[in-house]
Amino acid sequence: MKEILSGNEAIARGAFEAGVKVATAYPGTPSTEILENITRYKEIDSSWAPNEKVALEVGIGASFGGARALVTMKHVGVNVAADPLFTLSYTGVGGGLVLVTADDPEMHSSQNEQDNRNYAKFAKVPMLEPADSRECKEFTRLAFELSERFDTPVLLRTTTRISHSKSIVPLNDPVAGLPAPKLVRNAAKLVMLPGNARVRHPLVEERISKLSAYGATMDINRMELRGSEVGIITSGVAYQYVREVLPEASTLKLGMVHPLPFDLIREFAARVQTLYVVEELDPFIEEQVRAAGIEAIGKEILPICGELTPGIIRNAFAKASVVGANLVFAQEGQSQGLPLPSRPPSMCPGCPHRGVFFALNQLKAYVTGDIGCYTLGFMPPLSAMDTCICMGASIGNATGVVKVVAAEERKQVVAVIGDSTFLHTGVAGLMDMVWNNAPATVVILDNRITAMTGRQENPASGFTLTDQPAYRVDIPELCRVLGVRNVRTVDPYDLEATRKALEEEMNRPEPSVIVTDRPCVLVKREGVFEKGPVLTVFAEKCSGCRACLKIGCPAIVWEPAEGRKGKAVIDMLLCTGCDVCRQLCKAGAIGRGK
């Protein structure tokens, strides 16, 4: 049986075949679909966690209880989960534990392009890197075997091109005969007090040496000898690109990128005249190969920044005068003559964030932003975001800014954060803001879903990953419990009320929270979002003033006219009837009906 699966679907399948009992994650592109696909395997207890640290800690508990556990996240999520990860390296596992880190070279949907192979070296744990969907499934199974055999968590690293590419995967039956989970006490191994941890550290070093030696014998680290002139060490999607553009070159394809199999690398180096390393982002393999005294060429000819492509690799080798590589010329723009209007993503028609950012822009607020759909509030015409660092950063950033600027400027500082991001890592920031009395305003954009990653449930949405009704965190009450005295809720579709609430709270010389209460227009669950009656522009009344264009709604189309003022038109198919544009029209040209 064969199926076409994405890398993410294949990892979910691999977890099922490996007999995984518990799977946890916080959504993040490009990793999100792994857990969404795991829900189809009823044998697996799958759930979203409020953040990646909690996800890993739940996974660790399941592993200590004797079950196989899968934890998945995007690359920056591992920063959040790093604390438990580094100590888990010392304790080792009960049932196998695999942590998937989905990296995003080129930053298709991320704020940085950190190379998480460095985490494997830093935390001293093995890392596997698949090169297509078939390997995603097979390496997931293998990762659980390695985890138990070497008593270590195993990192499985994908990149966006692996997570979101589809290819053919042969399916297998799940493994049978795994031991039943039960409580096992082993405090000397699992309680990491200094005395116990000092005993564990040398074992970690020993483990990584053993894994390096074992790596030289593994099938997934594979020498493919062709010509003897050029030898290339590579892994992941870069391997596919190398095979595509340099079919004559010999390759050492690494399935395990940490620890490196140095015996095998030496053998390969001895069989080729010139050794190259082709890897995306950091010179992770190259530096270690060179430190081992083996000459290799890598980042001298290949970029550190951004994704590799077949074209970049071919050009790099052509310039290095490697036989068989011919220059390709990027033709982008050449055939087009004039620049084309860009088509950037934008907030959906009816998005409840739109009115808030319009008001923040009008009030000239200094907005410390956060991670979510609302980060698009940075884009014109809303143009109302001044900082964006990482999940949950907006509130701490606001506290820091108000600590240092003059009293008059403090009023302008507003932190903006979504419901899911607030519960991810924003709560501690708000606790600090109150505790240390920083007089900033926090806007919690509660749209009742984790929208940017494709509408996942969160602790304030009232449902779980598997669609079970759940306790819904009361966000305004939570803020009050943290000590915020001024908590108010507004309807972001009411522009005047939103502007007034913001103005009042910005002028208040103490911490305050405004919760905007409107669901995401994409939430499909019945009774959450309901479309209102569609709006229309009465052409005879439209003065062509463009006020309605200031909210950047995709449903409002500007129709220019020769020699006189243009007019706005509302696309009836796109309009959700949110009514925000009507409130902006001084001419009274926008309304319902004909």
Add this chain to the structure above:
Amino acid sequence: MKVFNIVIAGVGGQGVLLASRVLAESALACGMDVKQNEVHGMAQRGGSVISFVRIGERVYSPVVMPGSADILISFEPLEALRYVHYLKPGGKLVYNRATINPSTVASGMATYPPDVEERIGRACRDAHGIDALAIAKEAGNAKAVNMVMVGSVMKNLPIDAKVVEGVVREISRDKGAEVNLRALKGGAAA
């Protein structure tokens, strides 16, 4: 057999990904190797979408290199122009003539090129515009543009049209199957 490179371009929400899936599943059903890639995440929010489908005996890279596509299928004229450089010399372009304004144009910050089709013609000698939206509506659903576009290139693919029909039938929900099949046929006749 040389690898056959297909690039599908469009706007988030137009069904580029489903069209890609139909082609990939069809290749699998024909016993060929296939890889498909697209970058999504931002796709739902009206952004530009590009997807690659590569079919052959053995396919390595999941992405198509600029200058190497055998065929470019674009669901929108501006997106055809944006990605026409993916075509190899002599490559074929089929595009839906119905335009969709980018947000930059809708808000009056940029202008949609009025000569978009002329420019497509200058960039590609083998370019064909079809009225996919009208054909989809005729088939029973404006959203079936993606199936019209797949239909329009079926004769150019190394895949049997009957196999494509079978895949469309299989992955469509009950009611949708007939509409999708009509859209596929409408596209093939365009």
